[in-house]
Amino acid sequence: MSVIFLLIPLSILFAVAFLFAFIWSVRSGQYEDTTTPSMRVLLDEKLAAKPAPTTDNSPNSKLK
Amino acid sequence: MVFELLAENGLTDFYQLAERPGIRVAQSADGGHFAFLDEPAVRTRLVDFSDAKLTRVTFHLPAIHCIACVWLLENLFRLKPGIGQSQVNFARKEAAIAFDPARVKLSAVAALLAKLGYDPELKFADLDARPANPAARRLWLQLGVAGFAFGNAMFFAITGYFGLDAFTGPQLKVFIGWLNLLLALPVVVFSAADYYRSAWVSLRQRLLNIDVPIAAGIVAIFAQSVWEVASGRGEGYFDSLCGLIFFLLCGKLFQQKTYDRLAFDRDYKSFFPLSITRVGSSRREEAPSKDSALHTPHSALETRVSLSQLAVGDRLLLRNGELIPADAKLLAGPALIDYSFVTGESEPVAKQPGDYLYAGGRQMGGAIEVETVKPVSQSYLTSLWNQDAFRKDRAESFNALTNAYSQRFTKIILAVAVSAAVFWAFVNPAKSLPAFTAVLIVACPCALALAAPFALGSAQRVLGRRNVFLKNPFILETLARVDAIVFDKTGTLTAAGAGSVTWLGASQVARHSDVESGVVERAETCHATELDIGRSSYGPLTEAEERWLYSMTRHSTHPLAVRIGESIARQHFPEPVRSFLETTGCGMEGQVDGHEIWVGSAAWLESRGARLCAENQPQQGGTGERAAAGSATTAALRGSVVHVAVDGHYRGCFVLASALRADADALVARLSPNYELALLSGDNERERERFRALFGTGAHLQFNQSPLDKLGFIQRLQRDGKTVMMVGDGLNDAGALKQADVGVAVVESVSAFSPASDIIASAQMVPRLAEVLHYAKQSVATVRAAFLISTVYNTVGISIAASGNLSPVVCAILMPLSSVSVVAFACGMTAWLGRELRGGELRVERQPAAASQLSTFNPQLQKDLA
Numbered sequence: 001m002s003v004i005f006l007l008i009p010l011s012i013l014f015a016v017a018f019l020f021a022f023i024w025s026v027r028s029g030q031y032e033d034t035t036t037p038s039m040r041v042l043l044d045e046k047l048a049a050k051p052a053p054t055t056d057n058s059p060n061s062k063l064k
Numbered sequence: 065m066v067f068e069l070l071a072e073n074g075l076t077d078f079y080q081l082a083e084r085p086g087i088r089v090a091q092s093a094d095g096g097h098f099a100f101l102d103e104p105a106v107r108t109r110l111v112d113f114s115d116a117k118l119t120r121v122t123f124h125l126p127a128i129h130c131i132a133c134v135w136l137l138e139n140l141f142r143l144k145p146g147i148g149q150s151q152v153n154f155a156r157k158e159a160a161i162a163f164d165p166a167r168v169k170l171s172a173v174a175a176l177l178a179k180l181g182y183d184p185e186l187k188f189a190d191l192d193a194r195p196a197n198p199a200a201r202r203l204w205l206q207l208g209v210a211g212f213a214f215g216n217a218m219f220f221a222i223t224g225y226f227g228l229d230a231f232t233g234p235q236l237k238v239f240i241g242w243l244n245l246l247l248a249l250p251v252v253v254f255s256a257a258d259y260y261r262s263a264w265v266s267l268r269q270r271l272l273n274i275d276v277p278i279a280a281g282i283v284a285i286f287a288q289s290v291w292e293v294a295s296g297r298g299e300g301y302f303d304s305l306c307g308l309i310f311f312l313l314c315g316k317l318f319q320q321k322t323y324d325r326l327a328f329d330r331d332y333k334s335f336f337p338l339s340i341t342r343v344g345s346s347r348r349e350e351a352p353s354k355d356s357a358l359h360t361p362h363s364a365l366e367t368r369v370s371l372s373q374l375a376v377g378d379r380l381l382l383r384n385g386e387l388i389p390a391d392a393k394l395l396a397g398p399a400l401i402d403y404s405f406v407t408g409e410s411e412p413v414a415k416q417p418g419d420y421l422y423a424g425g426r427q428m429g430g431a432i433e434v435e436t437v438k439p440v441s442q443s444y445l446t447s448l449w450n451q452d453a454f455r456k457d458r459a460e461s462f463n464a465l466t467n468a469y470s471q472r473f474t475k476i477i478l479a480v481a482v483s484a485a486v487f488w489a490f491v492n493p494a495k496s497l498p499a500f501t502a503v504l505i506v507a508c509p510c511a512l513a514l515a516a517p518f519a520l521g522s523a524q525r526v527l528g529r530r531n532v533f534l535k536n537p538f539i540l541e542t543l544a545r546v547d548a549i550v551f552d553k554t555g556t557l558t559a560a561g562a563g564s565v566t567w568l569g570a571s572q573v574a575r576h577s578d579v580e581s582g583v584v585e586r587a588e589t590c591h592a593t594e595l596d597i598g599r600s601s602y603g604p605l606t607e608a609e610e611r612w613l614y615s616m617t618r619h620s621t622h623p624l625a626v627r628i629g630e631s632i633a634r635q636h637f638p639e640p641v642r643s644f645l646e647t648t649g650c651g652m653e654g655q656v657d658g659h660e661i662w663v664g665s666a667a668w669l670e671s672r673g674a675r676l677c678a679e680n681q682p683q684q685g686g687t688g689e690r691a692a693a694g695s696a697t698t699a700a701l702r703g704s705v706v707h708v709a710v711d712g713h714y715r716g717c718f719v720l721a722s723a724l725r726a727d728a729d730a731l732v733a734r735l736s737p738n739y740e741l742a743l744l745s746g747d748n749e750r751e752r753e754r755f756r757a758l759f760g761t762g763a764h765l766q767f768n769q770s771p772l773d774k775l776g777f778i779q780r781l782q783r784d785g786k787t788v789m790m791v792g793d794g795l796n797d798a799g800a801l802k803q804a805d806v807g808v809a810v811v812e813s814v815s816a817f818s819p820a821s822d823i824i825a826s827a828q829m830v831p832r833l834a835e836v837l838h839y840a841k842q843s844v845a846t847v848r849a850a851f852l853i854s855t856v857y858n859t860v861g862i863s864i865a866a867s868g869n870l871s872p873v874v875c876a877i878l879m880p881l882s883s884v885s886v887v888a889f890a891c892g893m894t895a896w897l898g899r900e901l902r903g904g905e906l907r908v909e910r911q912p913a914a915a916s917q918l919s920t921f922n923p924q925l926q927k928d929l930a
Contacts, residue, residue: 004236005235005236005239008220008239008240008243012216012243012247015212015215015216016212018212019208019209019212022208022212023205023208026201026204026205026208027201031200031201031204032153032200032201033153033154033155033156034155035153035154035155036134036151036152036153036154036155039131039134039154040134040138042131043131043134043135043138
């Protein structure tokens with residue numbers, strides 16, 4: 001049963017990874033606009049790919 | 065033009081995305097229109113970010129209204145090389161556009177948008193630094209950290225509650241204790257930081273707000289738990305602690321509901337444009353003749369300058385629909401100024417050269433030239449913002465309800481904790497300290513703190529779905545205390561553009577021509593009621609004539625023409641109109657079906673040879689004319705008059721009355737027994753009798769009120785100890801809205817401008833104001849009931865704690881249970897009470913802002929001034 005002393009820290013490690021994913025998503029402004037992305041998925045990308053993204057990918061770099 | 069631009073760049077998909085993408089080309093912007101954007105002073109304050117390779121700017125584009133807009137604007141880079149990624153925020157109607165400043169100028173970006181039909185809305189206020197919104201992000205992070213710790217700590221703690229450590233020996237308990245301590249540390253330090261700060265601030269002001277017992281409870285639980293873990297006596301209450309903070313933050317997030325597309329703190333700067341056309345260099349030229357200013361192309365001398373550069377003595381060119389930015393003197397052009405936003409006056413006012421024009425008026429008709437007399441901030445209207453009401457922030461009674469309750473609560477808790485400690489000190493000294501902390505832990509007013517945010521926050525959402533938007537949920541507390549209501553007239557009780565349109569045929573005018581004017585008046589009134597709303601049922605207008613008029617009005621965007629067109633629409637198909645000509649300030653003419661139709665003011669028709677009486681009754685000419693004039697005067701008392709002539713023969717006139725909103729009388733009748741009512745209007749007294757009848761004799765009715773008078777009236781009411789709610793629209797009410805305890809701004813369209821206020825309500829909800837007030841009272845009662853429930857929990861919990869028998873399990877069950885039940889009660893109750901508001905048909909506004917702007921920004925036909 002002592003394996004639990006290994007498993008618990010491991011599980012915490014996984015959870016921490018998700019916590020950081022959440023922190024990243026908040027910081028990159030994903031919680032700021034919840035309307036437009038829902039419309040954007042409906043649009044086709046028939047044309048050529050978007051241009052090489054400019055230096056900053058996030059929509060709200062100014063807020064950082 | 066737009067199609068060509070799109071087709072060239074392979075973007076024709078645009079037209080398949082939505083059935084009616086509805087791009088409109090309003091005013092094709094000339095290149096120089098946005099030139100002022102390239103001035104360094106304007107540019108640096110407008111862009112979000114800029115370096116040598118990349119500039120990022122956020123434009124507010126009110127025309128965004130459908131999915132195709134999003135698509136087009138995000139494909140902007142295909143239309144112009146040098147433009148990079150663009151991202152649309154649909155809710156805020158904003159587009160963030162990145163571009164290469166070396167290849168594209170800021171003005172070119174703006175011009176491209178304008179060319180596509182998305183005119184960037186550039187307001188004076190944009191020059192002020194935009195407040196970022198890091199507070200919301202911080203709250204999300206705090207909530208995330210707390211939720212993460214709560215989930216894990218609860219998981220681990222359960223092993224202890226169920227005695228699972230029997231399998232592994234006592235090390236597991238110690239291990240989990242330290243693990244939970246580690247998990248709780250960021251929660252206590254980061255997630256709960258705001259509570260310590262708030263408690264500290266409130267203590268320094270010698271107040272006990274709700275955050276004081278919360279902070280004390282958090283610290284007590286944490287200290288007790290750390291001590292237990294460190295001394296190896298137990299595993300502490302970390303799971304309950306994390307859960308508590310998680311719930312509290314949920315409540316905070318819930319109450320922080322904001323409406324992105326609404327701004328509650330706008331002042332005149334958001335109403336005024338960013339730029340203005342300055343003519344020539346003002347001081348060199350001495351008052352030029354009317355003709356040179358208006359008819360010769362002055363483009364060489366015209367410059368777009370930003371409003372902040374405006375100086376006294378500048379000569380400005382104002383085109384149709386443009387705003388007078390500062391008090392000014394009219395130099396050239398017959399001006400027709402719409403002051404409805406400034407004074408509440410419903411009719412545009414004609415001005416002659418030399419007249420003084422107040423800032424905030426809107427020019428309707430042709431271009432005029434004015435010379436500024438005062439700086440922007442010192443003008444008649446804008447000086448309102450120098451009043452005390454705007455300077456000092458009123459002591460916000462945020463969460464007054466909870467704080468009042470927590471004052472008593474905190475004192476009682478401290479008394480119980482101390483007396484428990486003292487009691488155990490004599491009986492069993494070992495239990496003294498644990499009992500003291502246990503009381504603080506249990507009493508930590510989680511449920512209490514959650515009651516108001518959830519009850520009022522959910523009430524705010526209920527109201528938001530009915531198009532009544534609250535600045536913050538705690539406005540409801542004030543709303544429930546309101547005992548005096550002040551209404552503005554224009555745009556609030558009367559609806560703009562929704563009145564009755566009555567046709568008075570020439571034959572009717574002639575028929576009454578031989579009787580006295582008094583009889584004429586009565587006869588007309590009688591017809592007016594008979595023919596209310598729309599077409600005449602007793603109709604001198606034949607089907608064909610209606611069709612002609614309908615075809616004519618379709619070509620004009622003048623508000624009166626639009627209203628007439630709507631009233632006779634029925635099933636007519638518009639016919640082609642030939643040689644259509646609209647003369648600004650006079651009327652329109654055109655040929656339909658071979659007939660020459662003139663629609664416009666009496667003076668204009670007469671100047672074109674149409675007698676204002678029927679030509680086929682020449683023997684009555686003299687009296688007929690007098691009667692027509694008489695009827696026109698009586699009609700003018702009721703509203704605006706538009707005359708019609710067919711083939712040079714006078715046919716009659718349309719009377720367009722401003723109408724009370726539907727159910728306005730029912731609203732007043734419902735409110736008057738319980739509230740002190742008053743009406744303030746900037747308009748003249750012609751409708752005094754009508755409103756006296758509506759409001760009864762007890763109410764104050766004040767006409768010809770300046771914005772300052774309105775502010776003063778509210779102050780007087782407040783000195784009498786009243787809690788005042790002001791219901792108004794327009795900038796002229798801005799002072800009163802700010803001064804009032806609750807300011808309600810009424811808007812026709814949610815995206816329209818509204819002055820600073822606490823509540824923004826859709827005009828459709830005005831008649832149901834009584835229900836909203838009632839609902840506010842019920843919500844506050846719900847909060848009080850929730851307080852009662854949490855008090856019951858606390859009494860139970862504290863009695864266990866004071867007896868010194870609080871175990872972590874009891875704590876872990878009691879705390880979430882009390883929180884969840886209070887939250888469920890608060891939300892459920894307000895939602896259930898709110899179902900009444902759902903009754904009745906309520907159209908949710910879907911009309912794009914563009915459509916409403918189209919009809920208000922391009923008025924070219926003058927109202928009759930007979």
